[in-house]
Structure formats: C-alpha cells, structure tokens
Amino acid sequence: MNLENAKQEFLQYTDPYRKVGERCVLKINHTFRVEALCKQIAKSLSLSKKEIEVAELCGLLHDIGRFEQWKKYQTFEDSKSEDHAELGIQILNTKDYYKKYFTEESIYDIVMNSIRYHNKFKIKEGLTEKEKVFCNIVRDADKIDILYLYTTDDIKLDLKNEPFSDQVYENLIHKKEILKENLKTKGDILSVALGFAFDINYPESFRILKEKDYFNRVIDIYKERNQNEKMQKQLEEIRKTIENYIEEKVKC
Ligand SMILES: [Fe+2]
Structure with a gap:
C-alpha cells in the first residue's frame, strides 16, 4: 500500500x-x-x-x-x-x-x-x-x-425553538449516546451530536475535542438560535455534564 x-x-x-x-x-x-x-x-x-x-x-x-x-x-x-x-x-x-x-x-x-x-x-x-x-x-x-x-x-439544524424531550435529555445527563429512533421533538435532533461525547474511545480524541472546544461552541450556537427557556436550561446542564466527562477522560 x-x-x-x-x-x-x-x-x-x-x-x-x-x-x-x-x-x-x-x-x-x-x-x-x-x-x-x-x-x-x-x-x-x-x-x-x-x-x-x-x-x-x-x-x-x-x-x-x-x-x-x-x-x-x-x-x-x-x-x-x-x-x-x-x-x-x-x-x-x-x-x-x-x-x-x-x-x-x-x-x-x-x-x-x-x-x-x-x-x-x-x-x-x-x-x-x-x-x-x-x-x-x-x-x-x-x-x-x-x-x-x-x-x-x-x-x-432548525430546531423550531423546541426543547429536548425529557427522555432524550435524561439520556444525555446520564451520559448515554442517542439513537436516532428515539428522537421526538425538533430540539432532539441536536442530541445526536451532543451524545457523541459518550461514544468516543481514545484519550487523544478527547484531547482534540477539549482543545477545539467543539461541544461548548455547538452549545453556544444553539443557545443563540433556540431561545426556548427550557432548552436554555437543558443545554447548560448538558454543557456541565459533557465538560466534566471530557475532563475525566483526557486524564486517562
Ligand atoms: Fe460516513
């Protein structure tokens, strides 16, 4: 080759x-x-x-x-x-x-x-x-x-100002990846990308994600685009969950 x-x-x-x-x-x-x-x-x-x-x-x-x-x-x-x-x-x-x-x-x-x-x-x-x-x-x-x-x-994505459904939100908070079949609201479409955090394998990948700050950047973009109050709160909680998770994983 x-x-x-x-x-x-x-x-x-x-x-x-x-x-x-x-x-x-x-x-x-x-x-x-x-x-x-x-x-x-x-x-x-x-x-x-x-x-x-x-x-x-x-x-x-x-x-x-x-x-x-x-x-x-x-x-x-x-x-x-x-x-x-x-x-x-x-x-x-x-x-x-x-x-x-x-x-x-x-x-x-x-x-x-x-x-x-x-x-x-x-x-x-x-x-x-x-x-x-x-x-x-x-x-x-x-x-x-x-x-x-x-x-x-x-x-x-156009989330039509909808928040995450409770099930999808709970999955993210419990660090679970999201299956496309489980999407219910328009807001849920974003959960697939955020759920990627919990299906990453290698420390180097976590280091890249941390360095490029992709999750925070995506969350910032969709907080700006989706002013729904429930979604704003959900995104902040998910931000914390992902940040802590990546912090743990880069140390591995
Ligand atoms: Fe592909």
Whole structure:
C-alpha cells in the first residue's frame, strides 16, 4: 500500500462528483480531515508506521459510498436512500477496485470493517482486537469532524425553538449516546451530536475535542438560535455534564 497513490486515486475517483453537487465537495474535504485525524489518533496509540498508514487509509475510504449515494438519491440520509457504508464496500469490491488503494490481503478485513462500522450505533461483537482499534479510530475521527461541521454553516439544524424531550435529555445527563429512533421533538435532533461525547474511545480524541472546544461552541450556537427557556436550561446542564466527562477522560 502506498498512501500517496491511494490519495491520488481517491482524488481521481471523486473528481467527476465535484460537478454532481457542492455537497460532494464537502464530503471530499471531510474525508481528508478525517484522514488527518485518524493519523493523529493512531500516532497517540503508538502504532507502527505501517499501522498509522493503514489508519489513514481507513479514514480516506470510510465515506467512499457518499458520492454515489448523492448521485443516485441527492441525499446523505441513509434512511431515505441506502446505507452509505455498505454502498462504499460494494464499490470497493466491484471488479476488485479496492486494489487501486491496497493490495495486501492482510488488511482487507481491517479496512472493510472500519468502513462498515463507522456509521453504525455499535461495532459488531467478534471482531479481532486489531480490527476494533481501526474501527474505533475512524469512529472517533468521523465524530470529531462532524462536530467541527456543526460549528460551521455546513451543518445547520432548525430546531423550531423546541426543547429536548425529557427522555432524550435524561439520556444525555446520564451520559448515554442517542439513537436516532428515539428522537421526538425538533430540539432532539441536536442530541445526536451532543451524545457523541459518550461514544468516543481514545484519550487523544478527547484531547482534540477539549482543545477545539467543539461541544461548548455547538452549545453556544444553539443557545443563540433556540431561545426556548427550557432548552436554555437543558443545554447548560448538558454543557456541565459533557465538560466534566471530557475532563475525566483526557486524564486517562
Ligand atoms: Fe460516513
């Protein structure tokens, strides 16, 4: 595997999609940021030089299904189209296209599982320890970059001035991740991103989140946008919960 060649192949593959829509360009940029985050997290775990490159490759390929998804359905919502992770795996397997990125069969399962489980609520039981590490690196990196996008205009939710439902609020206060199926109010849509705090795996990821201050920035933005009194109070309590949680985790 040659990472530079893999990046070139990715740029070549995605180039035609730039014209398909602005949202595809956003995903190309997201991919390269996730790749860099994977490198940073992998380094913090003292992985070998080769393993750090594999982590970067996983980051590079994790969203490869997004471009066809947009082209076919004009949406990034899996529930309204299809699972973009599975679509990505399908694309890479078609005529062994993955061999343009890597030829070592020894990393095939690592790469494919990191793609398959980057967008699932949990990773499957029964993966090897090594496979789990690469899945978790990509999951952390992806969540960190999604939080970054929440601080920009690229992800802008309209909460219609509704607060969190009591159930979703209780989950966040008890440090539980949020399932999309449990969303009830418009305000609840924001809870998925805030719940990311409780599904982060590595100390380095927590350090990045603390340094970039993403959770506080997102909470500030939505306190400004949603003046509902109940929501204002809920967000302050959630802010405290997340701050304390990250503080504990960076020390690990
Ligand atoms: Fe994704």
